[in-house]
Amino acid sequence: MSPHPIYLDYASTHPRKKEIANIRDEFEQNSYANIGRWNYHLAESALVAYQDSKKTVAQWIGCDPVEVLYTYSATYALNILVLAIEQNGVIWKGDTILLSLSEHHANIVPWQMLAERVGAVVKFISLDDNYCLDLNDLHSKLDDTVKVVSLQYASNVTGAVHPLEKVREMIGNERLFCVDATQMTLHGPISMKDIQCDALVFSGHKMMADTGIGVLVLWKVLQKSWQSPISGGGAINFVSIEGYEQAGIPERWEPGTPHIIGAVTLSAAVKYLWEMDKSIREKYQENIHFINSSFERIKTRGVTVFHSAQKQAIGVWSFVVRDKHSIDIADAFGEENICVRAGHHCCEPLHTYLGVSGSVRMSIGFDTTRSEIERFFEVLESFL
Numbered sequence: 001m002s003p004h005p006i007y008l009d010y011a012s013t014h015p016r017k018k019e020i021a022n023i024r025d026e027f028e029q030n031s032y033a034n035i036g037r038w039n040y041h042l043a044e045s046a047l048v049a050y051q052d053s054k055k056t057v058a059q060w061i062g063c064d065p066v067e068v069l070y071t072y073s074a075t076y077a078l079n080i081l082v083l084a085i086e087q088n089g090v091i092w093k094g095d096t097i098l099l100s101l102s103e104h105h106a107n108i109v110p111w112q113m114l115a116e117r118v119g120a121v122v123k124f125i126s127l128d129d130n131y132c133l134d135l136n137d138l139h140s141k142l143d144d145t146v147k148v149v150s151l152q153y154a155s156n157v158t159g160a161v162h163p164l165e166k167v168r169e170m171i172g173n174e175r176l177f178c179v180d181a182t183q184m185t186l187h188g189p190i191s192m193k194d195i196q197c198d199a200l201v202f203s204g205h206k207m208m209a210d211t212g213i214g215v216l217v218l219w220k221v222l223q224k225s226w227q228s229p230i231s232g233g234g235a236i237n238f239v240s241i242e243g244y245e246q247a248g249i250p251e252r253w254e255p256g257t258p259h260i261i262g263a264v265t266l267s268a269a270v271k272y273l274w275e276m277d278k279s280i281r282e283k284y285q286e287n288i289h290f291i292n293s294s295f296e297r298i299k300t301r302g303v304t305v306f307h308s309a310q311k312q313a314i315g316v317w318s319f320v321v322r323d324k325h326s327i328d329i330a331d332a333f334g335e336e337n338i339c340v341r342a343g344h345h346c347c348e349p350l351h352t353y354l355g356v357s358g359s360v361r362m363s364i365g366f367d368t369t370r371s372e373i374e375r376f377f378e379v380l381e382s383f384l
């Protein structure tokens with residue numbers, strides 16, 4: 001057993017980086033206060049840090065800082081988005097919401113609940129041989145009832161990266177296009193302007209920031225023309241016993257005290273990723289090739305791997321071993337102090353499509369070393 005954990009669960013959450021924790025500590029010691037209370041210097045410096053965070057994140061995503069709305073996670077961001085879509089009458093009885101078979105439950109269940117409430121239908125686009133969105137199937141499902149298309153950017157099971165720019169071209173500008181970029185922001189910068197989606201969500205903890213901070217990016221024009229489905233302190237112009245008026249943007253979308261420290265860690269993470277040496281990303285790519293060829297070497301020994309063969313696929317591999325339960329395999333890795341995950345990884349429809357009830361998932365990060373990968377395969381081969 002290795003004395004230190006070999007962490008191969010980056011798709012689940014990214015381990016803490018000292019550099020980012022230091023920035024958080026410094027903020028806590030020198031600038032911590034609630035924002036929106038401008039009467040004293042400490043509050044002002046907290047507000048500046050919060051607003052700077054949005055500027056940095058906006059650059060990473062290719063949008064305007066006012067379009068960056070902080071929530072608690074990608075899951076919360078999707079839930080708020082779906083509620084806004086319902087409240088503002090985008091989806092009606094008989095309409096269709098298109099998702100892909102590869103989606104995380106966070107990008108499925110809120111839509112299913114919405115469809116149930118208003119009498120709409122959720123349909124799933126199939127995948128091609130690379131576990132990538134099947135554009136022919138998308139084309140065949142695009143009828144006049146389709147009002148919303150919501151797709152992940154990259155898969156947390158197969159590493160597939162979906163052709164979102166082509167999707168926008170195909171679906172036209174009239175339909176609402178939402179993107180779950182949760183697995184992709186670590187690999188940014190990304191360009192929301194190129195994708196031309198209307199909304200995009202992700203979680204800070206997948207890209208080195210704290211847990212409890214998530215992002216909903218929503219175009220200014222939608223923020224302005226839509227009522228927000230959530231409200232409270234800081235999100236209104238006035239309240240009386242007769243009623244209220246929602247504040248302007250972005251305030252109406254961010255009621256209550258936000259995760260200020262989370263916002264500080266998120267911008268620290270983006271800066272860290274921005275400044276990261278190019279050679280680290282190159283090493284990550286080399287590790288992807290090495291893992292692909294190592295799986296290829298053992299595939300005749302009862303290992304079935306679900307990983308996209310695309311050049312741009314991210315470092316996530318799910319696999320099953322003949323006659324062995326995925327949980328037993330992950331437990332056995334755990335005994336060796338190797339952190340991998342077993343189950344459906346919140347992607348049950350995808351696992352049904354793949355014809356398995358669950359899989360073991362290993363995922364790498366920029367810090368993963370060649371010797372950690374070699375140890376992983378040494379242990380895996382001992383089970384075969």
Ligand SMILES: Cc1ncc(COP(=O)(O)O)c(C=O)c1O
Pocket residue numbers: 011012073074075076104106107152154155156180182183203346
């Ligand atoms: C593709 C994808 N979307 C959404 C989520 C949900 O993220 P969170 O649990 O941070 O809300 C995840 C988490 O694994 C994910 O991988």
